[in-house]
Amino acid sequence: MKKFLYISLLVVGMWSCTSSEGGETDKSPPPPTPDEVNEAPTVPSLVYPTNNLLCIDNTLDFEWSASTDSNGDTITYLIEVSTDNQFSEITHTTTGTPTIQTFTLEKGIAYYWRVKAIDTENAESDYSQTFNFYTEGEGINNYLPFAPELVKPLLNATKAQGTVELEWAASDADDDPLTFDVYFGTENPPTTLVSENQETTSYNIDAVASTAYYWKIVVKDDKEGQTIGQVWSFNVE
Numbered sequence: 001m002k003k004f005l006y007i008s009l010l011v012v013g014m015w016s017c018t019s020s021e022g023g024e025t026d027k028s029p030p031p032p033t034p035d036e037v038n039e040a041p042t043v044p045s046l047v048y049p050t051n052n053l054l055c056i057d058n059t060l061d062f063e064w065s066a067s068t069d070s071n072g073d074t075i076t077y078l079i080e081v082s083t084d085n086q087f088s089e090i091t092h093t094t095t096g097t098p099t100i101q102t103f104t105l106e107k108g109i110a111y112y113w114r115v116k117a118i119d120t121e122n123a124e125s126d127y128s129q130t131f132n133f134y135t136e137g138e139g140i141n142n143y144l145p146f147a148p149e150l151v152k153p154l155l156n157a158t159k160a161q162g163t164v165e166l167e168w169a170a171s172d173a174d175d176d177p178l179t180f181d182v183y184f185g186t187e188n189p190p191t192t193l194v195s196e197n198q199e200t201t202s203y204n205i206d207a208v209a210s211t212a213y214y215w216k217i218v219v220k221d222d223k224e225g226q227t228i229g230q231v232w233s234f235n236v237e
Contacts, residue, residue, distance in 0.1 A: 041067040041075050041117035043125045044099070049113070053133040054143065054173040059104045060135075064115045064128065066099050073119035081105070081113045085130060085147045086230055108137020110146055110173075110227075134173040143173040145219040148180075148229040151201075157234045161209040164234070167202040168217050176221035184215040189231045207236045 045065040049055060067075050079101050081092040091111070092103045095118070105111060112132045117125040132146045151167040153159055170178055182195040182203045195203050197220070207213060214233045220226040 038073075038119070038121045038123050039070045040123040041069045041073075041119050041125045043067065044077060044115045044117050044128050046113070046115065046128050046131050049131060049133040051131040051133070052146070052171045052173060053131075054136060055133055056136050058107050058135040059102065061100055061102050062113060062115075063100045067117035067125060069117075069119050071119070071121075073121060073123075075117050075119055077115050077117055079113065079115045081111055083109060083111060084230075085112045085132065085149060087112070087114070105135050107135050108143075110134050110144065112147075132171070142176075142221070142223040142225055144225040145170060145172045145176070145178055145221050145227045147227055148217040148219050150232050153234045155232055155234075158237050159207060159234055161207055161236050163204050164207045164213075164236075165202055165204050166215055168229070169201060170217070170219045172219075172221055174221070174223075176223060176225075179220050181218040181220070182215065183218070184213065186211060186213060188214045188233070190214045190216060209236055211236045 044067045047063040047065060049060055049062065062079060062081070064077070069075055074097065076095050076097050077099065078095045079093060080087055080090050081103060083089045083091055091105070094101060110132060111134070112130050114127045114130045116127045134143050149169040151169055153164060166182065166184070170180070172178055179197045179199055180201065181193060181197065183190040183192060184194045184205055185192040194205070212233060212235050214231050216231045217229040218226055219229065
């Protein structure tokens with residue numbers, strides 16, 4: 001009888017240990033909740049100053065639409081105002097939660113501005129599109145064209161050999177008719193003028209393999225005003 005009880009207790013003990021170990025094995029960490037995956041805010045949209053605007057006042061309220069954040073984080077905005085469309089010469093910048101910011105600018109200058117959103121986890125949206133505008137200057141009767149904007153090929157892109165289309169965009173605060181000089185070559189900066197006073201905003205070139213190319217656009221209005229664009233580049237595989 002004692003032997004039977006001993007065996008029974010031993011079996012129960014082994015079953016208990018097995019159940020406990022099985023319970024330990026079956027435990028797994030819970031899956032992450034959606035709140036644990038942080039998403040960047042949406043890209044803000046620029047409202048004012050509008051693109052290509054000629055501003056009669058040099059103290060301006062910069063305004064943009066609010067971004068949204070899927071995690072409900074607080075959003076701050078970084079605004080940058082520059083005198084070139086690559087934002088290498090930033091004249092005004094600040095970070096804050098309002099969607100409007102006031103800056104006093106110099107008169108008679110072409111400016112470019114953009115905004116991006118940042119949440120409390122430091123996730124950042126892409127920059128907004130870039131808008132350009134002029135502040136009206138005293139005694140100025142003609143404003144230089146805005147700097148040309150790259151359309152294609154993308155900066156430092158890799159292209160196949162053969163015909164490559166160069167394309168850009170340009171505008172003028174006075175709505176003057178514009179013409180373009182195209183400089184293209186393998187030297188940086190390019191010095192070879194391949195097209196002069198053309199009215200279209202594209203130009204086709206023949207590119208050979210294993211070569212890096214550089215190009216720039218000079219934008220001219222009909223009042224002898226001109227703006228020299230930055231150097232763009234692409235590679236041919």
